[in-house]
Structure formats: structure tokens, C-alpha cells
Amino acid sequence: MNATFIAFDGTTTQVEVDEGESLMQAAITNDVNGIVGECGGSMMCATCHCYIDDAWLEAAGPRNDGEEDMLESATSEVRPQSRLSCQVKMNAELDGIVVRLPETQI
């Protein structure tokens, strides 16, 4: 399965993602610029903020418990498409997902 990250400057990176792996972890493992992931996916920071492409928004599901609150402290603008990429776990429905990254995470 794969996911495509589009950085703020337009740089596009397609990476392989395992089932159950988070988009944050996939981005880190593949050296995608623009995801920090400081707390390692424990929802203690908001440095893996991303915008899910509209075509995938429904498949990505609703925000998890607490995610909404953490997003409030995100540095970049929070939009309806905003998610913490550590909370979006890969599955067959999300194969090919496209996400955009904000200008800054810190």
C-alpha cells in the first residue's frame, strides 16, 4: 500500500506503508520533510499535523478521542481536513491516500 505526501513547497513523495502503520511513522521512516512527530505518536504534541485530501477524507474516518484537542495547539491553520498523521493508520481503503503538509509544525 502507498501514501503520497505533498509538502508545503510542493515536493511530492510517494512511500510504501504497511497495514496498521501510521502515516506519521511512514513519513518519518521515509525521510519525508514536514512531519516532526516529536512524541512518537502518543498524541502529546501536534507536530505531525497534515491535511487529508478531500477524496480520502471519509475513508480516513473521524478524528480520535483527544485528537481534536491536540489539533487546537497545532502551529499551522486547522481546517476540516486536518488530522494528526500519527492517528491515521493504513488500511486497504486508504491505499493511495494523498495528504498535504502544513508550512510549519513547530
Place this chain on the structure above:
Amino acid sequence: MERIVIVGAGQGGMQAAMSLRQDGLTGNITLIGEEPGLPYQRPPLSKAYMADGIADRLILRPTSFFERSEIDYRDGVRVTQIDRERKSVTLSNGENITYAHLILATGAANWAPPIAGINAPGVFQLRTLEDATALRNKMASTKRAVVIGGGFIGLEFAAMARDAGVEVAVVEAGPRLMARAISPAMSRWFLDLHRSQGTKIILGTAASSVRLDDAGEADGVILNDGTVIDGSLVLVAAGVRPSVELAEQAGLSCNDGVIVDGRLLTSDPAISALGDCARFPLPDNGTVRLESVQAAVDHARHIARRLAKGEDAPYSALPWFWSDQGKIKLQIVGIGAGADRHEQTTTPAGEPVVLAFNNDTLIAVETVNAAGVHMAARRLIGTPYHVLAEHHFDVRKTLSAVTA
């Protein structure tokens, strides 16, 4: 060209290397890690990694990052000596590297009580990936485990082991769980939680020895009141000591940590220290040494701003901590150790929120599964008691009121 050398490739050392580049440093950076392999996150070792065993998900950045960022990363090698006069470090492979500035990110090492049997097979500790892998393998064939120490690591492991169907006993010498980190009320809540999950918790009793079977392997723990607790897996999670040997050897001021000033400089202006190994001043008064991702990362960023951009503001980041114990997430903001008063409320879901005050000022807030309250509390540390009292100690309502 001038070189910054970072000793220790844990999360703090790694963050220092990353932040120096992000902040525009063009000089050489050498990052030296004692463990083999890429720098990785430690917090999941007692949590997600215990469940899934996937080491690849722990790495902080892949090899390509070090190439792209021109960070000279040396793994599996130790710094054996600092020569402050020549401004150089000696590595365990005999190599010498000179530095313009040195960053000590040596972290901490597990402490084990000096009791009989503590080094026997079957006795584990949990700090490195290697430790975690060995512990996880043993857990798969264990019916009963004994944890020495009722702090974050011991309780996180206990929750994971219970989930895996292992019988668990936790032995804590102190009178309550996580006493160094949380309030008495929150300790009690977690005591009830773990007991309700079937974990046996023994407080106020120290382990006096590890009992060995005929083959010399651990098969239980004997307490100082004579009680024997069976278990073929013994996890020692009794706290850590800062790794200050190099700093002491080099003559830097140390006292339960390398002493740094508000800029995170040691007694040698060419050497900074960060994270678990550093004792730093609090903005108001006193000093503290914290064992947390937050301190490691924020210290690293602060040092990087000073070295790369010449910024000179004193360090003042707000401390925060978390502990995932099974499905329960404990979040703490601030340092509650000096509290002279506590107030407790509950969230709409019925989970406890504890506010800690000192001199009628909010100094820390502890929450359970309430990220929103935790995030609101981060903005309220320093708020007077009476302001929170007016809003019945409801953190979110208080924040709405004071920011309206």
C-alpha cells in the same frame, strides 16, 4: 572547519543534531551513539513495542536523513574521555575528534538495588531496544512476572503484561505508586486501576533478594518481610541515575546531573548538557533534572538556537510528561513536587483531574484520558488559586474565562 560534537544519540542528542541544521548551522556535526543502529525513541519500548515488537517503527530518522543533512553519525562507539584543554573527545575505537562546542546528551542509566540474585538470568531491565527485545521474548514464555519498582516504566510494563495474559506483581518500596511524579490522589486512582486489572501491588515493602531455581535462574522475589512472590521474569524498574561519569572525569560541576546554567551551559562555556543527564535552573528558583522526552527535545532546541543563531534567552520551557498504562493515558503538565495544596475534580467521563498549587499559584495539573484538559492546563500554569476556585477548578472553563 569548526565542529559541534554531540555525545549521546538518544532523542535529545538526535534532536540537537536536527535542530542545529534546521537553524542553519553549516559547520560539521558529529553525533556519537553508544548503541548500534539508528537513533530511536525510547518511550514506546514499554508501550507499543511490548505489544507489536516492530523495531523499525521506533527509529527517529532513516539513514538518508543523515546523508541529506550532512550529520556525521557514529553508532556503536563510546566516548571514553573529554580533553577540555585540547577540546577533543576520545572514542572507544581510539579515534580523537576535536570540537568547537561539545553537547553532552549522555542520558541516564538504570539503577538496580544491590540485592542477591539481581544479575541472575531472568532478571531484566528496560532502557534500550536490546533490553526491550530480551524482555519481550521472555514475556512470551512467562506465566508470572514480578516488577521491582512502581514508577512509570514498571506500571507501563505491568499493564502490557496483563494484556498479554501474564500474572503480574509490582513491588514498591515507597508508600505509594509513582510518588516522585504525581499527587497522592492520583497515585491512589492508579493503584485501584492496576488492582482492578488483576495486578498485585505491594507497597511499602522492599525486595530483599531474587530467589533462584536449581539452574540459577530467577523464579521469584523475596521481600524484606519474608514474603515470597513467584515469577520467572523479574523486571527491575527502580529508577535511574544520570550518566555523568564523562563530565565528572573532565572536572565539570555535577550534582545528581551535570550542572548547567539558564543557557544550558556547563561550568565549561564550550560544553552544553541536555536531557536526562542535565540539572538545570527553574525560572523561579531551584534546579531540577527531568527524565522526559519534553526536556530532552526542548533543551536540544534551546542549545541549537544559541549555537546556530546566537540567541541568548534563558531556558524556560514548560515541562510535560505522559505515561500510557494499557488504555489509560496519564498526562502531567508542570512539576507538582513542591505542592502545598491539591484540588481534585472529575471530567464529564468521570476521570480524575488533580490541580497542584504552591503559594496559591497553579504549578501542575494531572489528567487521565483528557487531552483537552491537559492542553488547556498547559496555558494555565501560574494562574492564581482564586481564579481557578471561581470556576470550581474546571480547567477548560477557567481558560475560556481568562482568555475571553
